Amino acid sequence: MTGRSPDDPFLGERAEGVLDDGSYEATARVVDAGSDADERTVEAALRPRRLAEFPGQPRVRDQLSLVLEAARRRDAVPDHILLSGPPGLGKTTLAMIVAAELERPIRVTSGPAIQHAGDLAAILSSLAEGEVLFLDEIHRMARAAEEMLYLAMEDFRVDVIVGKGPGATAIPLELPPFTVVGATTRSGLLPAPLRDRFGFTGHLDYYNAVDLAAILTRSARLLAVEATDDGLAEIAGRSRGTPRIANRLLRRVRDYAQVHGQGVVDRAAAQAALELFDVDGLGLDRLDRGVLEALCKRFGGGPVGLSTLAVAVGEEADTVETVAEPYLVREGFLVRTPRGRAASALAWEHLGLTPPSGTSAPTLPLDDGEGRFG
Ligand SMILES: Nc1ncnc2c1ncn2[C@@H]1O[C@H](COP(=O)(O)OP(=O)(O)OP(=O)(O)O)[C@@H](O)[C@H]1O
Secondary structure: OOOOOOOOOHHHOOOOOEOOOOOEOHHHOOOOOOOOHHHHHHHHOOOOOOHHHOOOOHHHHHHHHHHHHHHHHHOOOOOOEEEEOOOOOOHHHHHHHHHHHHOOOEEEEEHHHOOOHHHHHHHHOOOOOOOEEEEEOHHHOOHHHHHHHHHHHHHOEEEEEEOOHHHOEEEEEEOOOOEEEEEEOOHHHOOHHHHHOOOEEEEOOOOOHHHHHHHHHHHHHHOOOEEOHHHHHHHHHOOOOOHHHHHHHHHHHHHHHHHHOOOEEOHHHHHHHHHHOOOOOOOOOHHHHHHHHHHHHHHOOOOEOHHHHHHHHOOOHHHHHHHHHHHHHHOOOEEEEOOEEEEOHHHHHHOOOOOOOOOOOOOOOOEOOOOOEO
16 A cells, blocks of 8 residues: 555545645544544434443443442442543443433543643532542643642542742642542553552443444434444444444444435445445454555565555554554454564455465464563
8 A cells, every 4th residue: 555645535535634745644544443522522412321321341331330329329429430441432421421320410621631730729629529520531641630639539638739939838628529530541551549549440341243233223313314233233343343433434324325325224335335435344444454465465474574564555654553553453463573563364364365375374463462572
């Protein structure tokens, strides 16, 4: 694969996300698990409001249900809750659900928005009793604010600094009890003292196709889209285990069905639309396949160094590493070895290619997908 021209019908959304140099913004991918502000508005309408409406993640749901019910019976605020897991799996949704189940208001902010301890002090000192404070991307909060948060979470107290320099004094301010719900895609980056202040941590994992189909059935109903089970199953199978991607693909298939058909999301519409949007049967898009094709066709399956591979696909090494690789490694298409990237037997098979004789394509990843070699 080479660099793209702005005329290239990238993912069917012509020129959207295509940069001047013909490469594209990773976040413009239809299979990207992240989202931007516009999409978040659309997403808000599709969020389940209560635990009972939340498909998938049965373990986290049961654990959370217990924590909340116990707190309700004690007539106390629940322990602070940490939700960890990859983007788009429902951490924000669950934070909203916690507040709804407790029938308490929720204050929403994020780590990057809290750059100074004063930003956090202002929020904490205005919380109402029992309020839920949702801190998204909590691992990105400024260090000074983190220390203030320890104290607030443990003792419901904050030291407000008045004045500057040697004359500055700390005035302790009592806070009403509240619950922090923290969300992170990188729980390993949270300092231990902060992690320890959460009484409950829920780890969200990728969804199976059955749960994704249930999510899609609900979303189709909310979007007033007529859909068949096999149409939704087709979308679920290409959604990389991620509800955000599933909902986005549903909206694109709906568009296709409205323009080219009778508006019904069935298997044929899903297949045609997702072919147009360049998402194959296993959820790989053009960049993913480009990486695998380069590996197999140009480097005999590898191993090959990341930068050489990136040049071959006309992308930055960083894009290949952070955008394409995680899913390819997770699904066992690509293997990271100490000598570079290699295609697995599954990659050859998926591309309909035969590995050259005399080579043995690795079948098992040698690392854990995070670049650590086992
Ligand atoms: N279990 C679920 N059932 C139904 N919809 C879900 C579920 N999980 C996530 N979604 C939907 O997926 C979209 C993304 O979810 P959400 O914003 O909660 O993810 P997130 O984990 O907070 O992502 P990020 O890490 O990017 O903030 C929302 O539209 C939400 O409605």
